Amino acid sequence: MNFVCQQCKQPLHLDASLVDLTPSAYDLVSSSLPPSPSSPHGRQPSGAEKLAQLPAPSTAKTAWRNSIQGSPSSTTTSPAQRKQPQRAPMHPNESFVLLQDSVIRNIPSQLPATPHAKRPSFSKGRTTAPAAPAHAPEEPPHPNPSPLSHHLRSSLRLFNLLSSRTDLDHPLCAECTHILLGTLTRQLEETKKERDGYIAFEKEVKKEREREGSGVNRLEAEAKIDRLKEEERLAIEQLKAAERERQQLEEELQSLEREEKALEEEEAEFWRQHNAHLLKQAEQADQLAALRAAYAADSATLDKLERTNVYNDAFCIGHDGVFGTINGLRLGRVPGVPVCVEWAEINAAWGQTLLLLYTIARKLDFTFENYRLVPMGSFSRIEKTTGDKATYELYGSGDLHFGRLLHNRRFDFAMVAFLDCLKQLIDYVKSQDPTVDFPHQIVKDKIGDASVKQQFSQEEAWTRALRHVLLALKILLKWATNGSNG
DSSP, X not given: OOEEOTTTOOEEOXXXXXXXXXXXXXXXXXXXXXXXXXXXXXXXXXXXXXXXXXXXXXXXXXXXXXXXXXXXXXXXXXHHHHHSOOOOOOOHHHHOXXXXXXXXXXXXXXXXXXXXXXXXXXXXXXXXXXXXXXXXXXXXXXXXXXXXXXXXXXXXXXXXXXXXXXXXXXXXXXXXXXHHHHHHXXXXXXXXXXXXXXXXXXXXXXXXXXXXXXXXXXXXXXXXXXXXXXXXXXXXXXXXXXXXXXXXXXXXXXXXXXXXXXXXXXXXXXHHHHHHHHHHHHHHHHHHHHHHHHHHHHHHHHHHHHHOOHHHHHSOEEEETTEEEETXXXXXXXXXXXXXXXXXXXXXXXXXXXXXXXHHHHHTTOOOSSEEEEOXXXXXXXXXXXXXXXXXXXOOOOOOSHHHHHHHHHHHHHHHHHHXXXXXXXXXXXXXXXXXXXXXXXXXXXXXXXXXXXXXXXXXXXXXXXXXXXXXXXXXXXXXXXXXXX
């Protein structure tokens, strides 16, 4: 026979105290339970019902009935006994104890089981065996009952009794029992708090009744009421007087508020006009300051422009070591320099140089003979206007194939033509102002002692010749931008 917890449905192992439960302990447990809800008004069961519910053999129950019926005290009672107050009904555990046969004699060997015998089986759900009925049929006599099955039936009857007398199904495991105990403990605490609240409320009601009981008598109460009415009348008169005074003060306050509002409007109008005059004055002062600042800035700009030479800013000629530079571009090549000058930079520098010569000639209204300058940046050229009217490119390259060699030859012709144009402009300036001194003379393809031709010459000499060209151009630019000459 297996028992399961009626809450978590886990199998249970009964404690030894439940297995060896004696009839007296069973009666003690059943008598301590509340009455069954099915019994009307909690009716106490009769002696026959109690005897039928006892887990005892039928022979013992028959002997007990015979002893009860044969007792003269059960049928006749003396008048003195009838006069005595009736005592409360005795619980079964206080009346008698039935001893089982196993207690007074040895247990014989168990009879062999018959093939038709059926052992009680219990499902894992809730046990639905009814609680001990009021008139249970007598069990068939078992001459040698099995102690284990007898104790298991006693335990089952006890669980059925507990399930019918309480709100929970039994049996329960230890964990579910602990949870149930915790829940009941919380309910007990809440019930105690509710009881304390009722007790406090009862005390307050008692105190209120005591205060009402110890009140003053009627005459004192009427005198007190008259006195309070007189005080109320005086207070009402004072209140009415205060209301009239308050109304007068409110009228005066309203008139003062109207006067204050008129004065505020006049003051606001005055400040509006004052602010308008201040804004107009500030605006005029700002305009005057702006005009003065603009005049000062324009005067400074005019002075700066009068002192500024735009040609010096457009064509800044200087040097970077052995190189002559125009606008930061180096003109020439030297093999000993760690970073070699690229041809793109040289071509750009020649474009700026040709543009400077063209600008000076145009400012002096000078026309070159036999040549026309075409400044086009890194791809500038010089065109010959007489003879074969050849075009010379004023830009070179470092490539060494045959076509590039022919192009470099035209590049040398372009540099010689540029030097010829520079000599013509120098001669013109000397004719206009003999005091102008040029440190290097130009003879054919040489300026000073260096030739401008790159082919068949050293790069140091070519670079030095180009530096002399830039120096001559700087002197021409200074003379051309002089106020008396330009």
